[in-house]
Amino acid sequence: xxxxxxxxxxxxxxxxxxxxxxxxxxxxxxxxxxxxxxxxxxxxxxxxxxxxxxxxxxxxxxxxxxxxxxxxxxxxxxxxxxxxxxxxxxxxxxxxxxxxxxxxxxxxxxxxxxxxxxxxxxxxxxxxxxxxxxxxxxxxxxxxxxxxxxxxxxxxxxxxxxxxxxxxxxxxxxxxxxxxxxxxxxxxxxxxxxxxxxxxxxxxxxxxxxxxxxxxxxxxxxxxxxxxxxxxxxxxxxxxxxxxxxxxxxxxxxxxxxxxxx
Numbered sequence: 001x002x003x004x005x006x007x008x009x010x011x012x013x014x015x016x017x018x019x020x021x022x023x024x025x026x027x028x029x030x031x032x033x034x035x036x037x038x039x040x041x042x043x044x045x046x047x048x049x050x051x052x053x054x055x056x057x058x059x060x061x062x063x064x065x066x067x068x069x070x071x072x073x074x075x076x077x078x079x080x081x082x083x084x085x086x087x088x089x090x091x092x093x094x095x096x097x098x099x100x101x102x103x104x105x106x107x108x109x110x111x112x113x114x115x116x117x118x119x120x121x122x123x124x125x126x127x128x129x130x131x132x133x134x135x136x137x138x139x140x141x142x143x144x145x146x147x148x149x150x151x152x153x154x155x156x157x158x159x160x161x162x163x164x165x166x167x168x169x170x171x172x173x174x175x176x177x178x179x180x181x182x183x184x185x186x187x188x189x190x191x192x193x194x195x196x197x198x199x200x201x202x203x204x205x206x207x208x209x210x211x212x213x214x215x216x217x218x219x220x221x222x223x224x225x226x227x228x229x230x231x232x233x234x235x236x237x238x239x240x241x242x243x244x245x246x247x248x249x250x251x252x253x254x255x256x257x258x259x260x261x262x
Contacts, residue, residue: 046100049214049229053091053119053141057211060086061234067100069225076225078103083111085231086239091141093117094243116244117141123256125246133251162188162198172206174215175234179206199223211236 049063063085068078079100086094097113116125117139124139156163169181181204188199201221205214217229246252 046227049085049217049231051085051087051093051095051213053087053093053117054212055091055119056089057091058087058089058238059211059213059234059236060084060239061231064228064230064232065100066103066228066230067225068228081109086243088239088241088244091119092244094239114247116246118244125252127246127250132247132249133253134246135253135255137255160189161192162186169204169206174206174208175232177208177210177215177234177236179208179215181206 081098083096101107101109114127127134167183183204206216215231
């Protein structure tokens with residue numbers, strides 16, 4: 001089975017503006033309070049670095065995220081966060097989810113979710129920090145993992161969509177670990193995705209074959225701005241086994257038999 005990054009672990013986290021974060025801190029407000037609603041706007045999800053469930057490649061690291069987006073009249077606005085990720089020798093994956101907050105702003109981030117993926121037991125734990133509760137759900141990781149676009153997806157894209165070019169960036173040591181770099185440039189022809197002119201996105205990543213993760217990854221897209229993911233303070237020693245268990249004091253609810261949401 002061949003999958004791309006978007007089909008890997010459900011490694012996502014909600015992107016909230018500072019107003020949403022502040023609102024989330026007011027959970028103790030009266031239930032009868034009137035709710036103000038507005039039309040328009042959107043909810044967004046930011047895809048982060050993919051961490052596949054593979055055995056014999058343990059690590060513990062800090063993942064820094066920075067998302068810079070352009071303003072219509074010029075300039076930009078940037079969100080950031082920092083979180084911990086880990087994987088043990090059995091391939092179990094631990095990920096923290098922290099709110100993105102304005103860079104150099106006054107809003108402090110906080111952790112709102114913990115995710116644990118166990119390829120041995122085929123279980124995943126989705127733990128809400130606010131509720132102090134974990135839901136167990138089925139987990140069946142893909143057998144094979146491939147980063148970037150398909151190896152043969154280069155040159156002209158089917159049905160007149162555009163074209164893809166790839167550039168080998170050579171080798172580089174990141175935080176003491178050998179990586180190989182790749183730059184992929186995708187051009188979408190006008191009117192193929194609602195665009196009135198050619199739309200160019202660039203994805204650059206530095207991949208560790210030993211750990212099978214990207215230690216540095218950047219996506220520049222005119223629709224999204226620029227997303228930078230940087231893994232730092234990485235240790236390849238076996239992580240603490242307690243990371244891969246539900247946090248102490250959390251209620252555990254078995255959702256493995258629950259019907260899929262529609």
